[in-house]
Amino acid sequence: MKQLFQKTPLWFLLIWIVGFMMIVFNMIQSNSGNINLIALLMISVANAIRVWKTERSLAIAFLVVAALSLAYILIYFYRYV
Incomplete structure (x- = not known):
């Protein structure tokens, strides 16, 4: 457990805590599912930034998930606003 916290950056842990909350x-x-999508967007972008140097294909997959979440949020707000 101690090793996990030493390898994980503090900013990443804070984003995960906020997203989980x-x-x-x-x-x-x-x-509303939009709060969940915003949390998913934040966590996906944070994961992509964290693993960009070591696992680029995984980072791209996280960015695709973030883009799809953002597109759904924008469609929802365009439809109901």
Whole structure:
């Protein structure tokens, strides 16, 4: 466990904590899936930045997931705003 925290950057852990809190809050308080998509977008971009040098194909996959999440969020806001 100690080794895991030494290898993982602090900014990455903070983004994961914020994303997890957003997902848990959405499960308890609200019915909107957009909060989950925003959390998924944040976590995917953070993962892509973290693994860009070592595993570039995985980073590209995370960026594709982030782009799809962003596209869905924009479509939702365009439709209901």
